[in-house]
Amino acid sequence: MKQTLSLITLVVDDYDTAIAHYTGALGFALLEDTDLGNGKRWVRVAPPGSSETGLLLAKASDDAQHARIGDQTGGRVGFFLQTDDFWRDHKAMTANGVEFLENPREEKYATVAVFRDRYGNKWDLLEPKA
Structure with a gap:
């Protein structure tokens, strides 16, 4: 059996603001933007080269969902953007206005730095050690 975490x-x-951020500042690809009616859309984005997992950008529809924007993981790093060239991507993201919360650091497992997306969600940009 094979299963894949897809979204x-x-x-x-x-x-539109979310699409602009993820495709502009982070360089993700817009995979799909389908109108579902009544103001809802099915919007999928993914990092370049990603073949299995992406993000479903879902517009908050009530107060409870609005309250979760930017804090879906209680302030912890909740998303991990793995790259084959940390310094290339760190430079590009910094040039695009992405806010890094720390200087890059070398860990046993990866070169890594925490950044925040436009909503406040924390991400790791990381290049695993060989």
């Missing part, structure tokens, strides 16, 4: 929902305030 992770990320609650956002506006579809």
Whole structure:
């Protein structure tokens, strides 16, 4: 049996603003943007080269969902963007206005730095050790 984690929902305030952030500042690809009617859309984005897992950008529809924007993991790093070239991506993201919360560091497992997306969600940018 084979199973794949295909999508992770990320609650956002506006579809177009979220698409612009993830495709612009982070360099993700827009995989799908389908109108579902009544103001809902099916919006999928993924990092370049990602073949199995992406983000489903879901517009908050009530007060409880709005309250979760940017804090879906209680302030912990909740998303991990793995790269084959940490310094290339760190430089590009910094140039695109991405806020890194720390200087890059060398760990036993990876070169890593925590950044925040436009909503406040914490991410690790990491390049695993060989």
